[in-house]
Each structure stands twice: as structure tokens, then as C-alpha cells.
Amino acid sequence: MAQNSAAEGLDRVFAALSDPTRRAILARLAQGEATVNELVEPFGFSQPTISKHLKVLESAGLVARGKSAQFRPVRLNAAPLAAAAEWLGTYEEFWAESLDRLDDYVKVMQQKEKRHAGKRCGK
Amino acid sequence: MQESAAASEPVSEREVTITRTFDAPARLLFEAYSKPEHIKRWFGPKGWPVTMCEMDFCVGGKFRFAMTGPSGKQNTPFGGEYLDIVPNRKIVYDNGFESEGAGRMVVTVTFDELEGGKTKLTIHTVFESIAMRNSHVSLGFEQGTNSGLDQLAELTADLAARNA
Numbered sequence: 001m002a003q004n005s006a007a008e009g010l011d012r013v014f015a016a017l018s019d020p021t022r023r024a025i026l027a028r029l030a031q032g033e034a035t036v037n038e039l040v041e042p043f044g045f046s047q048p049t050i051s052k053h054l055k056v057l058e059s060a061g062l063v064a065r066g067k068s069a070q071f072r073p074v075r076l077n078a079a080p081l082a083a084a085a086e087w088l089g090t091y092e093e094f095w096a097e098s099l100d101r102l103d104d105y106v107k108v109m110q111q112k113e114k115r116h117a118g119k120r121c122g123k
Numbered sequence: 124m125q126e127s128a129a130a131s132e133p134v135s136e137r138e139v140t141i142t143r144t145f146d147a148p149a150r151l152l153f154e155a156y157s158k159p160e161h162i163k164r165w166f167g168p169k170g171w172p173v174t175m176c177e178m179d180f181c182v183g184g185k186f187r188f189a190m191t192g193p194s195g196k197q198n199t200p201f202g203g204e205y206l207d208i209v210p211n212r213k214i215v216y217d218n219g220f221e222s223e224g225a226g227r228m229v230v231t232v233t234f235d236e237l238e239g240g241k242t243k244l245t246i247h248t249v250f251e252s253i254a255m256r257n258s259h260v261s262l263g264f265e266q267g268t269n270s271g272l273d274q275l276a277e278l279t280a281d282l283a284a285r286n287a
Contacts (some may be wrong), residue, residue, distance in 0.1 A: 011258050025209040091139060091259040095246060097168035099143045105165040106155060113151075 009061070013080045016060035021026035021045065022053050025060060026076060033066070134249055137256040141246040149234035149242045153211045156232065162188070174198060180209050186216065203227070226255035 016022055023038060039050050054074060057063040063081045066073045145152060155161045159176040166173050167190045174197055175189035185200035200221045207215035211236055219227040228250045235243040250256040 012252060014258055032232065089246070094143060094168055095141045098166055099141075099244070101165040101167075101169070102152070102155060105143060105161070106145055106151050108164075109161075110147060111152050117249075 009080065012060040013062065016056050016062055018051065019056075022057055025050075025057065029074060029076035033073040035071040035073050037071070039074065062063060077083060128276055132253050137250045137253045139248045139250075139256065139260050141248075142243060144237065144241055146241055148240060149236045150211045152234050152242055152244055153214070171198075177202075179205075180208070181205065199225075215236045226251035228255070 017026075021043060024043065028034060028039065028042065036047060036050055036054070039054075040047050043050065045053075054063060054065075056104070058065065062077055064075050064077050139241065155165060157180050159178055162176050162178070163173050166188070171190040171192050173188050174211045175241070178184070179198075180186075182205055184205050185202060186205065187200055189197050189200040190265075191197045195216035201218060202221070203217040203219060205214065205216050206229070207213065214232045215229065217227055217229045219225050226234040228248050230249075231247045237243055244266070250259065
């Protein structure tokens with residue numbers, strides 16, 4: 001099953017990112033570490049709710065908690081995000097954008113064909 | 124191994140079909156798929172150019188691509204083998220990222236010519252497992268997630284640039 005651990009890690013990262021509150025927490029932490037109380041204020045959720053979201057983020061490896069301080073500040077751990085970077089768009093998005101580009105490109109190909117259509121090289 | 128477990132999962136729950144109709148003949152779309160100089164012009168989302176493109180376009184031939192994202196760092200290469208090629212009609216290949224634990228997918232691209240010089244392109248992907256499908260497609264993501272993901276992509280690029 002070790003072979004699957006990277007994929008499972010990625011699954012956890014994606015599950016963690018699928019919630020808007022958790023994404024907002026990450027965006028906040030990108031500006032610097034914060035205590036749970038500092039996270040409770042801007043989002044208007046209860047402390048248990050924020051703690052629950054933090055647990056999800058922590059299990060995905062996206063945040064780390066300080067051990068020593070009384071308030072255990074939360075900080076962003078960007079490494080799993082970097083690993084997820086190649087997947088951040090979805091599969092459908094990948095193809096939607098590729099096919100938009102293909103649509104433009106086949107027009108270029110057609111133009112080229114037309115330009116060459118009149119030319120004869122005597123073969 | 125895992126393959127037997129994945130193979131027991133119904134295909135209908137680990138496949139994705141994407142279609143698009145083009146105002147172009149099938150042979151041109153097929154051509155766009157068949158050479159690196161074409162692939163580099165269209166394959167991949169905006170801002171993620173294909174910066175490595177090796178391909179031996181024949182049945183049994185291998186391909187290997189990599190894209191470079193906004194951070195400027197080349198991403199993990201991906202690739203596989205051309206399993207079947209029917210000129211101007213169909214291309215079948217298997218594909219996967221070259222990273223530990225990354226699953227495989229089998230992609231069938233069909234080019235169906237319609238009336239009026241149009242062609243319907245169908246990209247049918249069968250992932251190795253339901254879990255792999257779900258981690259790739261938007262299933263399970265709520266609406267409006269994309270803008271959040273866009274922001275995260277920017278954030279990631281920003282962090283990568285800062286750590287570089």
C-alpha cells in the first residue's frame with residue numbers, strides 16, 4: 001500500500017481544499033501564523049468549528065501547530081500545496097483550456113493549408 | 124496487486140468523457156495530435172506550456188511530456204504508450220505522472236466527422252480507480268471552487284517564487 005500513500009496524501013490535500021472556509025484559512029495563514037482565536041474572529045465561526053477545519057488541514061499536512069507556546073499558533077505548510085500544484089485545476093478544466101487552444105490552432109493550420117493550396121511543386 | 128482491486132471497480136464510476144465539436148476536418152485535428160511541434164501549440168492550460176515533448180507516434184511508441192507552470196519550474200513529467208492509432212479516426216494511449224503512487228489512465232480520443240466540415244472530438248478517459256478519478260475531476264468539488272483554486276494556484280506560485 002506504500003505505493004498508494006502519495007496518491008492518498010494528494011486526496012487529503014484535495015479534500016482539505018474543497019471547502020471555502022479552509023481555503024480562506026490558508027489564505028489568511030499565507031500572510032503569517034495566527035492563533036485559533038485570531039482565526040475565529042474574521043470567519044465568524046465558533047472555535048470548535050475552526051478547530052475542526054484546522055484538524056482537516058493538519059491531517060493533509062497543510063498547516064502545522066506550534067508546540068511550545070500556550071496559544072499554539074497555526075502556520076501554513078506550503079509543501080503539499082506545491083506537490084498539488086500540477087493538479088490544481090481539474091481534469092475537465094485542463095481539457096476545456098487545451099481544447100480552446102486547439103480550436104484556435106486548427107484555424108492556424110487551416111490557414112496554412114489554404115496558403116499552400118495554390119502552390120504546385122510539380123510532384 | 125492493486126490493479127486487481129481497481130479492475131473490480133466498475134468502469135462507469137472511474138471514467139470521464141469530454142467532447143468538443145470543431146469547425147475543422149478530422150485529419151487536421153488528428154495531425155494536431157500527432158507531432159510535437161503541433162502539441163506544443165495547444166496542449167495544456169493557459170500559462171502551463173509544454174516544455175518537454177518527446178513522442179514516438181506509432182502503436183507501441185512512447186510519449187513523454189512535461190509542462191512548466193507559473194512558478195517557472197518544470198512539473199513532474201507524464202507519459203505512456205500509444206496503444207492504438209487509426210489515422211484520422213482514433214488514438215488510444217495510456218498516461219500517468221512519473222511520481223510515486225501516481226495512477227495510470229487509458230485515454231481514447233476519437234475524431235468523428237460530421238456534416239459541414241465539422242468534427243466531433245471525444246476524449247474518453249478510464250482511470251485506474253474511483254479514487255484516482257475523484258482526485259482528478261471536479262466531482263466532489265462544490266461550485267465556485269475554481270476561483271478558489273485559481274487563488275491557491277497564485278498563492279502556490281507566489282510561495283514557490285519566494286522559496287526559490
